[in-house]
Amino acid sequence: MNQTIETHLQVGSAGTSEKKLFTFGEPPGELTLESGARLGPITIAYETWGELSPARDNAVLVAHAFSGDSHAAGYYKDDPPGAKPGWWDSLIGPGKGLDTDRCFVICANILGGCSGSTGPSSINPRTGRPYGPDFPMMTIGDIVETQKALLDHLGISSLLAVIGGSVGGMQVLEWCVRYPEMVRAAIPVATTMRHSALAIAFNEVARQSIMADPLWNRGNYYDSEPPHLGLAVARMIGHVTYLSDEALRRKFGRRLQDRERVGYGFDVDFQVESYLRHQGSKFVHRFDANSLLYITKAADYFDLVERRPPARSIRDLTGAATRFLVISYTSDWLYPTYQARELVKALKRVGLNVSFCEIEADCGHDAFLIPDKRLGSLVGGFLDNVRRS
Template identity: 55%
Template sequence: MNAATTGTVTTKIAQFGQLRLDSGATLLQVDCAYETYGQLNADKSNAILVLHAFTGDAHAAGISEDGKPGWWDDMIGPGKAFDTNKYFLICTNVLGGCRGTTGPSSIHPETGQPYAMSFPVITIGDMVRLQKMLIDYLGIPKLLAVAGGSMGGMQALEWAAAYPEMVAGAIPIASTWRHSAQQIAFNEVGRQAIMADLDWADGNYYGKSRPARGLSVARMVGHITYMSDHSMRSKFGRRLREKDAVGFHFGVDFEVESYLRYRGGQFVDRFDANSYLYITKAMDYFDVTQGRGASLATVFENTDTRFLVMSFTSDWLYPTYQSLELVKALRSRNRDVAFVELTSNYGHDAFLVEIDEQCELIKGFLAGTMKGLR
């Protein structure tokens, strides 16, 4: 692994007058938080849009002003998978988020109050439409690649479907072309946990006590789905937390309980409960064929975009079969697709953990895509 970073970075905000949404609603005065790394080359052919997963933000690489490394700092930087000596990287916070881009916790320009549940329901398509406005604003005619894991992969596919002429390469990692019943089910459990918390107060908790218990439970469920039986066994087993015997009470006995509570509690400090509702809904609505044709194959029938699809053996939240459906559809139309199922015990988390495995693949794919542009 390479320890070099892109140094201290600042999140910038671009503001747009209005954004038309799939629901038919229009959002006014939309902020889009973004960061960039590396330099855009003279012919503007080296730009890569990196797309974050569910609870990520625009801070993908480098060190923020308050000292935090980016969520994909192991992958983005000089000499890394996304080499900032060669490429110009952009990362935004998604629409509906709570890290600088307009979302339910933002102030409604007309009422002066937070949107809360008056925020319109959004889609992955809406997120991508806002990103497209930012890319236009930055004066980039075509992206060398769009890349992301999990929900980031959904955005990458949406990009390839909505703006094929602007996407030379797409890298969806541990992702899906449509949310499955199981994925929707876990999201619904999370949403119900939040809404069952009295502090949620129909979403009007801003300036008051936040629905910390509900959001924390939602996050605990999420964390279980991001791990694997194997990773939980090896990380916690049945080990007890700071004791030699079970306590015959409902406090923390096991390490795994302690871990989940800790992660749940930590999450409450950095994430907005309403954003959790809106973003999970957007994921659940995601089906890249929606409104685009009879099948996945027809959506990408004439695309010139190259695809690098990756999945992980122990990922049961976004299982390999979902990636394979995409790969087979592309193959049936003789499109350019590379695919590998990487071996990992880390479950869905693997896409953030298995850095070395992905690094060479991404480097080779980007170099090949760059060469194809010339």
């Protein structure tokens, strides 16, 4: 095992990538969403790393989390000096856990997002104006259907693996339930098979924060000032749930910002306040408030256990050949390890081949995004085994 680990150290950069667009579902061939609404045409922004093998059997789909995008690794050609690489650059690249010398890695911005794929801020072809609140409510299953359409377009009918964390992990599981025959290996990370009341509660507070901002204007703000204050508070709520008590103590404790004593006012006193305000105000420049509303709703709807047929649930995976590596983090209290164990149990109950690893980390839910060789080693070793089998 140690030898396997050693071969998956983070060694190279995934290099540059380019955002590409794929459009499908022109009327009358729109996508019928789980709600019954029809949506189309749909554009999906995606990026790829590595080369598709002649046998077309080395594709890995990376599913991003709620506020992520298609830029999972490497740099853009026109990145300014000092730009940060993609959000999972520590995992994707030559010699890394998702080894781009061997895999063809694909990551697409999710439906409902705001980084190139069709979402509430996109132009509604029927009106020539942004969808806003006319964007239909969607589900994790709908997101998966758009990814399936993209793979069809790329000529990929089998995936070596689907991997993703948090809301990305939900997509992984939904893939397995919808297209088990297409997925050789699934790696759900820091996620759950059914969104808990606590997670719904935090999402609902975030949504209410946006909706309380008068600039939200029932979702019609694309011609005016956007609801930045409400969105910033929503992001601050999210950020607290991504961290852990321990991480906050270590990172900030009760340290004061810029002064010797507390200020006895409502300006920032503590570093943790400054951090949260910064996270909130940074976020509003890159994310759309309506996207947050729709994507959190999709996550809240996610439940692989109780589903009305004909929707497939986790029980319908009986007999699937997909191999699972389930990963959780010790200090993640948004999608805690006990929920990962419930997932493992449910998968084993229907006879699947499941490996499970809880990674010791004190940084909360965010741990899956923080560069850590252990994740790369686990993923690389697991995929080696899958290839050999």
